[in-house]
Amino acid sequence: MRSCQFSTTTIRHGRVIPGAAAEVAFGLAGALLFCLCSPGLVYAYEDQLTIGVGTGYAHSISDTEPASGARLEISGSAGLNLAWTARARLSYGFHPAADALHVGMAAVELLYLIDVVEFVPYFGAGASVLGSARDDVWRAYPAVHGVLGVDYLMSRELTLELDLSAHARVTALDTDPLYLTATVSLVWMLER
Secondary structure, eight states: OOEEEETTEEEETTEEOHHHHHHHHHHHHHHHHHHHHSOOOOOSSTTEEEEEEEEEEEEEEOSSSOOEEEEEEEEEEEEOSSSEEEEEEEEEEEEOSTTOEEEEEEEEEEEEESOOSSEEEEEEEEEEEEEEEETTEEEEEEEEEEEEEEEEESSSSEEEEEEEEEEEETTOTTTSOEEEEEEEEEEEEEEO
16 A cells, blocks of 8 residues: 655545544635635725825936935826826926026826735836926926836825836937936825
């Protein structure tokens, strides 16, 4: 008679012996309990409107502008479905220098939510307009940007958000190619 030992479960001729049956039953019950108790799909953003305020860091990769700056932002978004959200943002950045740089930005973006649980990572892309003022010279740059971020759902009504964006100024790629931002925001969720 041949037998094969797997952990503490012994199988002989295709039959599980009674001492091991309890282990198998506990394993199946544990798996069933895990499936029933694990979080299902939490509709964190579907049919939600949000309003957010944030602050952060801005960095201009440029031959002509001061690099480091601080920024303030307001945002609003609408959950399109379980995975997609549309967001609009307005921000102001201040880059201190002998001839300080002021940057205003308006952006719209489409975000894909990777997982909808307590932590919600996301990525997306969008279009933006960056307006800058320095030495009484005003400029406007159309841009495309990528977004990478994560939301922490503090409650059903309040979210803490960390967001990284890279804006490529399409009309100034030779001298002022990128404007990078990192923002921490408080976001309030409203019902539609």
